[in-house]
Amino acid sequence: MAPSAKTALLLVDIQNDFLPPDGSLAVAEGRDILPHVYRLLAEGKWDLVVASQVDHPHGHVSFASTHGAEPFTSIPVPKLHSPGETVLQMLWPDHCVQGTHGCEFEAGLKKKLGEDVVVIQKGTNVAVDAYSAFADNQYAFFTPLIKSLHSAGIHTVVVVGLATDYCVKFTAIDSCKFGFRTLVVKEAVRGVDSKATQQVFGELQEWGCELVSIDDVL
Numbered sequence: 001m002a003p004s005a006k007t008a009l010l011l012v013d014i015q016n017d018f019l020p021p022d023g024s025l026a027v028a029e030g031r032d033i034l035p036h037v038y039r040l041l042a043e044g045k046w047d048l049v050v051a052s053q054v055d056h057p058h059g060h061v062s063f064a065s066t067h068g069a070e071p072f073t074s075i076p077v078p079k080l081h082s083p084g085e086t087v088l089q090m091l092w093p094d095h096c097v098q099g100t101h102g103c104e105f106e107a108g109l110k111k112k113l114g115e116d117v118v119v120i121q122k123g124t125n126v127a128v129d130a131y132s133a134f135a136d137n138q139y140a141f142f143t144p145l146i147k148s149l150h151s152a153g154i155h156t157v158v159v160v161g162l163a164t165d166y167c168v169k170f171t172a173i174d175s176c177k178f179g180f181r182t183l184v185v186k187e188a189v190r191g192v193d194s195k196a197t198q199q200v201f202g203e204l205q206e207w208g209c210e211l212v213s214i215d216d217v218l
């Protein structure tokens, strides 16, 4: 990395509900990222640390329970601002409900986050899901993340967290689209479907993301 390039560490959705043993949408190997994430926080020289947090209201459109349907199936749901049009929504178990333990950052991470961490909440609109930390899945509403990165003069974004095949993927791709040099730390991401990881890494590279090892960014 060029020494002058201002760099942000972006921690994607490291929340109790995405972690075993109790998370309602636990990523099976999710805890494996934690030592790497702690090390990045302890040893990294970051110009900005950002933590994204899924913060869903009760009855969120992405919850299977909202529709009386089975989790891990897909259904068409109304597209915002487009009467009569629909988008396909993957349905999940209820997760990261505002104000619940499952919504909180993992306890060890919480202790290690400095007071200057920028927390970006997403998925707060009941009618649309939000995998990317930059915007919802329909790009109808943007979070303050792009403004935070630009205000801090960030050039490079280092992405870690959960889950490789959903929120990490869409966040890293958006980061590339917005023109940031985007590095995804292989040891510090895990997927809902671990078999999909290599395919997702390939997709990320096609978009211009760099897959790196932790020692490349420390």
Ligand code: VGL
Binding pocket: 013, 018, 025, 054, 092, 131, 162, 163, 164, 165, 166, 167, 168
């Ligand atoms: C996520 C599924 C549903 C994630 C969020 O953080 O990757 N996955 N909502």
